Amino acid sequence: MEAGDKLPTLVKDVSTPxxxxxxxxxxxxxxxxxxxxxxxxxxxxxxxxxxxxxxxxLSELLTLAFGADWAANAQIRSRFRHPARPGDRVTVTxxxxxxxxxxxxxxxxxxxxxxxxxxxxxxxxxxxxxx
Amino acid sequence: xTERPTITDLPAGWKFPPGSVEFSRDAVNQYNxxxxxxxxxATPDGEIAPAGAVVTLCNGVCxxxxxxxxxxxxxGQDVEILGAIPIGTTLDxxxxxxxxxxxxxVRIVAIDMFASTAFEGAERFVxxxxxMIPVTDEEA
Numbered sequence: 647m648e649a650g651d652k653l654p655t656l657v658k659d660v661s662t663p664x665x666x667x668x669x670x671x672x673x674x675x676x677x678x679x680x681x682x683x684x685x686x687x688x689x690x691x692x693x694x695x696x697x698x699x700x701x702x703x704l705s706e707l708l709t710l711a712f713g714a715d716w717a718a719n720a721q722i723r724s725r726f727r728h729p730a731r732p733g734d735r736v737t738v739t740x741x742x743x744x745x746x747x748x749x750x751x752x753x754x755x756x757x758x759x760x761x762x763x764x765x766x767x768x769x770x771x772x773x774x775x776x777x
Numbered sequence: 778x779t780e781r782p783t784i785t786d787l788p789a790g791w792k793f794p795p796g797s798v799e800f801s802r803d804a805v806n807q808y809n810x811x812x813x814x815x816x817x818x819a820t821p822d823g824e825i826a827p828a829g830a831v832v833t834l835c836n837g838v839c840x841x842x843x844x845x846x847x848x849x850x851x852x853g854q855d856v857e858i859l860g861a862i863p864i865g866t867t868l869d870x871x872x873x874x875x876x877x878x879x880x881x882x883v884r885i886v887a888i889d890m891f892a893s894t895a896f897e898g899a900e901r902f903v904x905x906x907x908x909m910i911p912v913t914d915e916e917a
Contacts, residue, residue, distance in 0.1 A: 658813065667811035671804070671830075673837035677847050688848060697851035698833055702812035705829035709816045717818050717825045718861035725853045 647754060647777075653711040653740030658703055660695050662732045668699045682732075690729050697726030700736070700769035704758045707738045708773055712754070715777045722758075724771035734762045740773075751776045783844045785877070785884050785910055793872040793888075796838040797895055800826040800866050808833060818861075826862040831902055835892050839872040839906075846910050853907035860901045867895040868902070875905060884910045 662682060669680045674696055677684035685693030701724055708716040730736060740758035747753070754777055760769040798804075808830040809817065816827030832854065862868065875887040885907065892902040 656813075656815065664811050667807070668833075671807040671811055672833045673841055674845075676845060676849060678849070684847070698829075698836065698854060699812065701832065701854050702808070702816065702827075702829035705827060705832075706813055706815040709818060709827065714818045714820050714825060714861065717828050717858065719858060720828070721855075721857045723853075723855045726851060 647742055647745055647752070649742055649744050651742040653707060653742070653756065653758070656703060656707050656710070656738040658736045658738065660699075660730050660732055660734045660736060662693065665693065665695050665699065665732065668696055668702070672696065672698060674698075690731070692731045694729035694731055697769065700726055700730060700760045701771075703736060703738045703760050704769060704771050704773075707740055707758055708775075711740065712775060712777055715775050716773075720773060720775035722771045722773040724769060726769050728762075728766045728768045730760070730762060730768045734768075736760045736762055736768065748776060781842060781844050783846065784849075784886055784908070785846065785912075787843070787874050787877065787886075789874050789876050791874045793839045794842050795869060795871050796842070797867055797869045798834045798838045800830065800834065800862050800864055800868070802864055804834060805830055805864060820861070822863065824864045826864055826866070828856070828858055831858070831862050831868075831892075832856055832904060835868065835870050835890055835902060835904070836906055838870040839888060839890060845908070848911050850909045851906060852909045853905075855905040857903045858901070859903070860899060862901055868892040869895050879912055882912055884912055886910065
């Protein structure tokens with residue numbers, strides 16, 4: 647693994663049922679996420695996915711790329727920049743930025759992002775882990 | 778039952794009531810039903826809860842103790858995972874308001890979280906959730 651390597655790509659479709667499933671799992675039943683009528687009255691024009699739902703996609707990508715190393719000893723700084731709405735297709739990608747020796751293991755730093763079909767980045771993160 | 782406070786009324790330093798969360802197979806399945814099964818990891822010692830599920834469920838333990846205005850947005854999440862969470866593990870969760878500041882019509886609230894295994898007390902996760910809440914009469 648070296649700087650410039652691409653992580654696997656995930657493609658996810660956001661829907662009101664999947665948002666509702668996430669709301670149940672998280673306990674966050676904020677109407678902005680789960681109530682289509684309420685969402686239509688907001689500046690977003692519809693209900694939107696939880697930011698942490700997009701975090702889940704970033705985390706899934708990192709699991710696919712790094713397995714247990716991501717789930718056991720890692721850091722990420724993530725920002726949710728733009729709403730993802732029902733009907734959006736989210737492409738989740740990542741890239742290795744650096745690999746450095748750290749006590750006999752490799753410290754991998756990478757960027758990850760969720761981008762929807764119109765090009766907007768809905769979530770982005772900087773991750774670091776030992777592999 | 779004590780009435781829950783609204784998060785915008787809470788000052789920096791306010792501590793959330795401590796809680797706990799079990800990473801049961803059912804809880805992880807519910808998370809996976811929404812996000813996808815790709816976050817699961819099997820190791821020789823058993824299955825590990827997806828990191829996203831760990832953060833999601835720990836956040837939930839904190840936020841069930843407060844009222845979030847309906848247009849609250851979760852705009853950032855910083856996470857440090859300090860150890861794997863096998864399925865079946867229970868974590869104790871502590872949290873407090875790190876900062877709460879109003880600026881240009883919105884309030885930004887940062888919440889620090891700490892989670893450790895229920896019996897051994899081994900720290901497993903620290904994080905900071907950042908929320909943005911519009912400041913309008915509608916949210917009162």
